[in-house]
Each structure stands twice: as C-alpha cells, then as structure tokens.
Amino acid sequence: MTTKSQQSAARRAFLKRTLAAAAVPAAATLIGGTLPGTAAAAEASDLPEFAPVPRSALGPALNADGYFVGRIKGNLYWVTDSYYQSMFLSTRDGVVLVDAPPSIGRNLLRAIDDVTRANGRPSKVTHQVYSHSHADHIAASAVLGKDVVRIGHTETRRLLLIDADPNRPAPTVTFDDRYTLRVGGERLELAYHGPNHTYDNIFIHAPDQETLMVVDVFYPGWVPFTGLAVSQNIRGWVTAHDEAMRYPWKTLVGGHVGRLGVRSDAALQQQYVADLDASTRATYDSLDPTPFFDRYGPSGNAWAIFKTYLDAIAQQAALPVTAKYTGMLAGADVYTTDNAFAMLESLRADYGVLGPSGIHP
Known part of the structure; x- marks a missing residue:
C-alpha cells in the first residue's frame, strides 16, 4: 500500500511531465519565425509516430x-x-x-x-x-x-x-x-x-x-x-x-x-466511451488541484490554473483507455486525450460532476 507522501510524489512527478509537455514555444513559431505550411515547416521525419492502424x-x-x-x-x-x-x-x-x-x-x-x-x-x-x-x-x-x-x-x-x-x-x-x-x-x-x-x-x-x-x-x-x-x-x-x-x-x-x-463495432465504441467516462470521473475525483493553485494563484492567472489542471486530468484519464484500445481501435493513441478532455468538460457542464470544484460540507 502506498503512503500519502508517495502518492503526492507520484502526482507531482506526473504534473511535472504534463506541464513540461504543455510548454510549447508557440510564440517562437509566430514571432520572428515562420508559419506552419511554409517552406521552413517541419519535415515529415520530425512529426510524431503513432501506433500502426489495425x-x-x-x-x-x-x-x-x-x-x-x-x-x-x-x-x-x-x-x-x-x-x-x-x-x-x-x-x-x-x-x-x-x-x-x-x-x-x-x-x-x-x-x-x-x-x-x-x-x-x-x-x-x-x-x-x-x-x-x-x-x-x-x-x-x-x-x-x-x-x-x-x-x-x-x-x-x-x-x-x-x-x-x-x-x-x-x-x-x-x-x-x-x-x-x-x-x-x-x-x-x-x-x-x-x-x-x-x-x-x-x-x-x-x-x-x-x-x-x-x-x-x-x-x-x-x-x-x-x-x-x-x-x-x-x-x-x-x-x-x-x-x-x-x-x-x-x-x-x-x-x-x-x-x-456491424453491430459489434458499435458495441465496441460504446465500451470505449464507457471506459473513457469512468476513467475521467475517477481522475477528476482524485487529482489534487492544489499544486495548480499554488503555482498560478498568486499571480491571479485563473486561466493558467484551469488549463494545466484540466489538461492534466485529461492526460491522466486517457492513459489506461489508450493502453486498452491501442491495437484494437485505430487512433486510440491519437485522439483519446482529446476525447477525455471533451468528456471532462461535458461531465462538468452537462452532468453536474464538479469534483473538487463542487460544494463540500
């Protein structure tokens, strides 16, 4: 059984990886650089690799x-x-x-x-x-x-x-x-x-x-x-x-x-959506928002708090679902994180699943 300190260390390590991945130097490509699609755009060899299509x-x-x-x-x-x-x-x-x-x-x-x-x-x-x-x-x-x-x-x-x-x-x-x-x-x-x-x-x-x-x-x-x-x-x-x-x-x-x-295709997608829903709910309930508020709250940057927090939930929620369906459904490693983010926003807005943002006794 892991201790609270071990869980906290693991969570912070995950958040560190998430924030590092999110730190895309967008300004460098737009200010004094070149726009995507021009001659200086990345070569095909620079683009990410994805799992083979079944x-x-x-x-x-x-x-x-x-x-x-x-x-x-x-x-x-x-x-x-x-x-x-x-x-x-x-x-x-x-x-x-x-x-x-x-x-x-x-x-x-x-x-x-x-x-x-x-x-x-x-x-x-x-x-x-x-x-x-x-x-x-x-x-x-x-x-x-x-x-x-x-x-x-x-x-x-x-x-x-x-x-x-x-x-x-x-x-x-x-x-x-x-x-x-x-x-x-x-x-x-x-x-x-x-x-x-x-x-x-x-x-x-x-x-x-x-x-x-x-x-x-x-x-x-x-x-x-x-x-x-x-x-x-x-x-x-x-x-x-x-x-x-x-x-x-x-x-x-x-x-x-x-x-x-055929009907088995539809049933398989229903299972994918159900797994994504369950993983997103569980991650939203368990991922501590405190580090995000600690990092960006003092500057009053509410958007930074929620972007990094919600992105982290989507990425973590997607991990087990991606692992399960890669090789079974094409594109599982391409779009599951994006799909988890959409599921998360729907849970918050449509289903009233507010997680740490909800009213607590």
Whole structure:
C-alpha cells in the first residue's frame, strides 16, 4: 500500500511531465519565425509516430479515380474515399442520395453511373437527404443541380439559410420528428432523436436493407474523431449510441472512415466511451488541484490554473483507455486525450460532476 507522501510524489512527478509537455514555444513559431505550411515547416521525419492502424480498421481498396462503390443490400449502395462516406438508393424512378461529401465530390456521380449502368436503372439523382448541415458531409450537393428534391430536418434548413452557402442549398422538404421517403418502390425512414453531434443530426434507416446511417456518431474500427466527434451536445451524442442500437440494423454507414460497420463495432465504441467516462470521473475525483493553485494563484492567472489542471486530468484519464484500445481501435493513441478532455468538460457542464470544484460540507 502506498503512503500519502508517495502518492503526492507520484502526482507531482506526473504534473511535472504534463506541464513540461504543455510548454510549447508557440510564440517562437509566430514571432520572428515562420508559419506552419511554409517552406521552413517541419519535415515529415520530425512529426510524431503513432501506433500502426489495425488492418481490421481499413476498408476496401479505391479504384483509379479514388473511390469505392459497393452494394450494401438490394438496391442500396455506399461510396467512400476512405475518409468520408455517402449512400444511395437506386430506384426505378431515379436515385436517392444521402449526403454529398465534397472530398468525394463528382466521384459520387461516377459511382452512381457505375451502378445504374449495370442495373439498367435511371442515373439521375431525384432526391437528396441531408444527415445534418455540416459542410464536410454535404457541400458537394451543388453538383446535383437545382432540380433535386432536398430533404432534411427543420433545423437543418434554418442553419443552411443562415449560412447561405451555394454549395449547400437548403432543403425544401423538412420534418420535425419523423419522415418516410418513398421513391420508385424504395423507402427510407428518417427520424430525429434530439441533439447529438449537432442539433439537427438525424437517423436514416433503410429497413428493407437492414441498414442504418447515422453520421459522426460511430467510427467503425476507430476511436471517435477529436473531442468526441467535435460534438455540440456530448450528452446527446452518448445517448445517440443507445438510440442507434434500438434499431434492427445489420449494416452501419457512419459517414466517416473507409469501411462499413456491424453491430459489434458499435458495441465496441460504446465500451470505449464507457471506459473513457469512468476513467475521467475517477481522475477528476482524485487529482489534487492544489499544486495548480499554488503555482498560478498568486499571480491571479485563473486561466493558467484551469488549463494545466484540466489538461492534466485529461492526460491522466486517457492513459489506461489508450493502453486498452491501442491495437484494437485505430487512433486510440491519437485522439483519446482529446476525447477525455471533451468528456471532462461535458461531465462538468452537462452532468453536474464538479469534483473538487463542487460544494463540500
């Protein structure tokens, strides 16, 4: 059993490493130096090393034009460039496209043409569904032209009218809770289950194909992107995992990475999030803030106190989770600290877990 003095020494050693790692000479790169991206930027050999990506995280090889298109089931297909994903239904009356990531761009039209030429169906996109308003998922919508019927959540329309981006025309058909889209003998069930990644992100279910598309929630084979998918409502984002698992799907289209998902992928991410939550709560409860107040309090630098303290919690909370999932989920060593920080801020702001900052008797 360790003594209090040993625990204190270990804590201070950890904090020393944390503060040293945080001491990045940012001013040197901006004042009298060069900006990132110029000729004097770091060589590739100077960049950090990360754990190898498990083969299980990788998707199918791309063709010469830089995309892959494959059948999910029946007349439902998906397209990827290994970073983003879209899906579409080939119907007897035209094509229903879900999202239009600009990184795939006009390759979406090539992929649709590949499929429709093979099955003898119309190649024209007649309907498009927006999962949510973010440009990285729908900013190639403009290549479809003006005659497409665009469908999205009411909030998506409101946000896109504010953005006034010609690459993302606002949907003309909107819904608040649920909407059934039927085109050419095919159907999609659209549903809004509350805010999660964004305040307009919806669930797109293809029941006949046993497929669910929910974007920026699950990352099959990978840990979530930085800051728990840069989500605007972390509590809702966590709840969205449970909501997705209530659907009777076999195939998941997550909007990102290079492969589709199955239910075991979703369950594994749920476990990752649960482990991150537990580790962050435990670290927040146990990491003593006194050294941070002692160091920065006398100068009145409140921001320095909380930055170093909260960064230290995130880094320490991430350690066991990173160790557990490295080799199991790609990017565990890349984004788990960032994800722990997002979890910490949500625990403080959304869940009322105040740790040492709470009211004590």
